[in-house]
Structure formats: structure tokens, C-alpha cells
Amino acid sequence: MPVYRVGFGYDVHRLTSGRPLVLGGVTIPHSTGLEGHSDADVLTHAVIDALFGALALGDIGTHFPDTDPAYKGCSSIGLLETAAGMLHRRGWYVNNLDTTLCAQAPKLAPFIFRMRRNLATAMGVEPGRVSVKATTTEKLGFVGRLEGIASYAVVSVIDSKPAGGT
Numbered sequence: 001m002p003v004y005r006v007g008f009g010y011d012v013h014r015l016t017s018g019r020p021l022v023l024g025g026v027t028i029p030h031s032t033g034l035e036g037h038s039d040a041d042v043l044t045h046a047v048i049d050a051l052f053g054a055l056a057l058g059d060i061g062t063h064f065p066d067t068d069p070a071y072k073g074c075s076s077i078g079l080l081e082t083a084a085g086m087l088h089r090r091g092w093y094v095n096n097l098d099t100t101l102c103a104q105a106p107k108l109a110p111f112i113f114r115m116r117r118n119l120a121t122a123m124g125v126e127p128g129r130v131s132v133k134a135t136t137t138e139k140l141g142f143v144g145r146l147e148g149i150a151s152y153a154v155v156s157v158i159d160s161k162p163a164g165g166t
């Protein structure tokens with residue numbers, strides 16, 4: 001019988017002018033972008049935390065500290081690839097991932113498939129196992145005031161290679 005584990009991740013970044021908006025490895029044209037040491041890809045950070053959480057390996061700050069100049073401006077999709085590699089070396093694989101992005105603006109629907117594909121490729125699974133959803137918060141809270149973007153991620157991992165993986 002295969003063994004499953006579940007991991008959860010949550011992240012928030014502040015919106016600021018003069019920064020690119022990168023979500024799920026997709027650079028999205030917008031008047032503001034996310035502040036952070038890396039590319040501040042809030043969706044991918046939540047996914048990385050979910051992967052580490054599934055195996056109780058700490059969090060993104062444990063493995064990719066923002067005090068390390070190696071990660072300044074780096075691609076978070078690259079960090080996800082590294083995190084997925086750590087799982088694979090321990091004999092674990094991603095079974096499926098579900099995420100929700102909370103952003104008041106811009107409209108994210110046109111970019112969702114590319115985000116799913118980027119996340120799936122980085123984790124070595126097909127996009128059918130990766131879900132990205134986007135919601136506004138009805139103009140409520142820091143998300144609604146356009147001060148930041150939040151993201152939630154839940155992942156299930158399995159101790160044998162799922163069909164269709166790469």
C-alpha cells in the first residue's frame with residue numbers, strides 16, 4: 001500500500017512599485033510587483049513550504065535563507081526544483097498540489113495554465129496534478145487594499161512514483 005503525507009504552505013508578499021510581478025514563474029504585466037529578496041514569487045514560496053511541510057523538513061527560510069546573497073533576485077521556480085529534488089532523494093513524489101492565490105488585481109485567469117505548467121515541470125509531474133486558483137478578497141483586508149498578495153498551497157506526496165511523472 002502506498003503511503004501518503006500532506007503538507008500545507010502559506011505566504012504573503014507586499015506589493016510595491018518598480019518590481020516585476022512574478023507568480024508561479026510567470027511574469028505578469030502590472031503596475032506593481034512583489035517585494036522580496038528573491039523574485040518574491042508568493043505562489044511558488046507557498047508551494048515550497050507545503051513540500052517541506054509534508055516531510056517535516058522545516059520551511060523555505062531554513063533551506064533558502066534570505067540572508068544568503070546566492071538567493072538575491074533568484075528564480076523561485078529554481079528553488080522549487082531544488083526542493084522537489086530533496087523529496088525525490090528521500091523516495092517521495094508529488095501526488096497532487098492545490099493552491100489558491102489571493103489577489104485583488106490584476107486578473108490572473110489568462111496566466112493560470114502557464115503557472116500550473118511551470119510548477120508541474122519544476123516538481124516533475126504533469127499539469128493535471130497541479131491546480132492553481134485565484135480569488136479576490138472582495139476589496140477586504142490587505143489583499144483588497146492592493147497592499148499585498150497572499151497564497152495558500154496544499155500538497156499530497158506519495159512514497160512511490162506516480163504514473164505520468166517525469
Ligand SMILES: [Zn+2]
Pocket residue numbers: 011012013036040041042045
Ligand atoms: Zn515568500
